[in-house]
Amino acid sequence: MMRKRLPVTVITGFLGAGKTTLVNHLLSERRDCAIGVIVNEYGEVGIDGELIVADENAIIEIRNGCICCTVRTDLIHGVKALLARTDIALDRLLIETSGLADPAPVLQTFLADAELLTQVELESVICVADAVNLARHIDDDTAREQIAFADLLVINKMDLLDPSAIASLERDLRRINPGARTVHSTYSRVPADLLIGTPRFSLASLLEIEPGLLEDEHDHEHDQSVSSCAVETEQPLDAALFNRWIHQLVQRQGEDLLRMKGILQFGKEARQFQFHSVHMLMESRPGKRWPADTVRKSRFVFIGRHLDAQALQQGFLACAQQVAAPAIA
Ligand SMILES: Nc1nc2c(ncn2[C@@H]2O[C@H](COP(=O)(O)OP(=O)(O)OP(=O)(O)O)[C@@H](O)[C@H]2O)c(=O)[nH]1
Structure with missing residues (x-):
């Protein structure tokens, strides 16, 4: 008996919009x-x-590049690896693209792989739009493609949006994508039945936007001024030092710092701490407990324009607590 094809939902949206x-x-x-x-x-x-x-x-993580460029083969391998697993019979698949990914080549990857097409079907392409920061990125080619290729637009962070701005925001989105269904949300809380289970993806509509989608080689360019850097340390962080540093950093460079995120170890805390920022908006909260028998390592990622990687890494590491030097007898 032929197995039903696995429904796939692709989730796009600019950095920090609320995809995760x-x-x-x-x-x-x-x-x-x-x-x-x-x-x-x-x-x-x-x-x-x-x-x-x-x-x-x-869950499969694909790192070190953007899914729409160098890691497209990893995407195919990732999907095939999940499909091949015999210990879990998946009902469906979600693909969360990076905030800088152009969705066209991601969709092309699916639609052009004959073997994959017998196993999976694209059900929907959902774009999460950041209601507060959208205006900053609305002229960015990648952000526009993310909006244009969606069949469902989730306008997220409504809790932070001035209600008088809603009409013009919706107008901007409709100008780029008049056909998509639109829904508002806070913390991406959209009824699950709206997100999955409804086949909305239409290749015909996609080809109207990008007629060469199935033939073209991927040719889009990333904004070369945007880069990322990361830093890790096994030394626990001092919460007061970190707070002072991060607030000063965001005040000085928040416009260029598109996104920061981290998993942090403060002092001897048994729980991880999650840190997020999107431009000037910061959020931190306790995360899960550090697993036993593992080295507790804080990890922090910066994505932005004109990054001075060394200065950022040094600033972060300066928040690590100094372990007292062993006393000399
Ligand atoms: N106030 C507010 N914050 C939100 C909302 N949705 C998400 N956030 C916060 O925005 C930050 C980014 O959310 P994520 O879900 O990680 O965003 P993302 O699109 O997955 O980010 P990247 O994958 O890094 O591009 C986190 O601090 C979230 O808690 C919302 O509706 N309102």
Whole structure:
């Protein structure tokens, strides 16, 4: 008997829009469903895999590049690896692209692989739009493509948006993508039945936007002024030093610092601390407990324009507590 093709939802949206929040929301709403997750991060140090609350056997992280460029073969391998697993019978697959990914080549990867096409079907392309920061990026080619290729637009962070700005925001989005269904959300809390289970993806509509999608070689360029760097330390951080440093950094460079995120070890805390920033907006909260028998390592990623990697790394490391030198007898 032929196995039903696995429905795939591609989740796009600019840096920090709320994609991982949406994935976690969906996973917690649909515990009855075996959902595989492939997550692609731009930075070389993985953070998102740690933040997603999926069964660890059903999640694959693709790092060190953008899914739409160098790591497209990794995407195919990732999907095939999940499909080949015999210990979990997946009901569906979510693919969270990096915030800098152009969705066209990602979709092309799926639509052009004959073997994959017999196993999976694209159900929907969801773009999470950051209601607060969208205006900053609306002229960016990647951000526009993410919006244009979506069949569902989730306008997220409504809690932070001045209600008088909603109409013009929706107008901007409709100008780029008049056909997509639109839904508002806070913390990406969209009814699960709207996010999955409804086949919305239409190749015909996509070809209207990008007629050469199936033939073209991927030719889009990333904004060369955007880069990322990361830093790690096994030395616990001092919370007061970190707070002072991060606030000063955001005040000085928040416009250029598109995204920062980290998993942090403060002092002897048994729990991890998660840190996020999107431009000037910062959020931190306790995360899961550090696993026993592992080295507790803080990890921090910066993505932005004109980054001075060395200065950022040094600033972060200066927040690490100095371990007292052994006393000399
Ligand atoms: N106030 C507010 N914050 C939100 C909302 N949705 C997400 N956030 C916060 O925004 C930050 C980024 O959210 P993520 O879900 O990690 O965003 P992302 O799109 O996965 O980020 P990248 O993958 O790094 O591009 C986190 O601090 C979230 O808690 C929202 O509706 N309101």
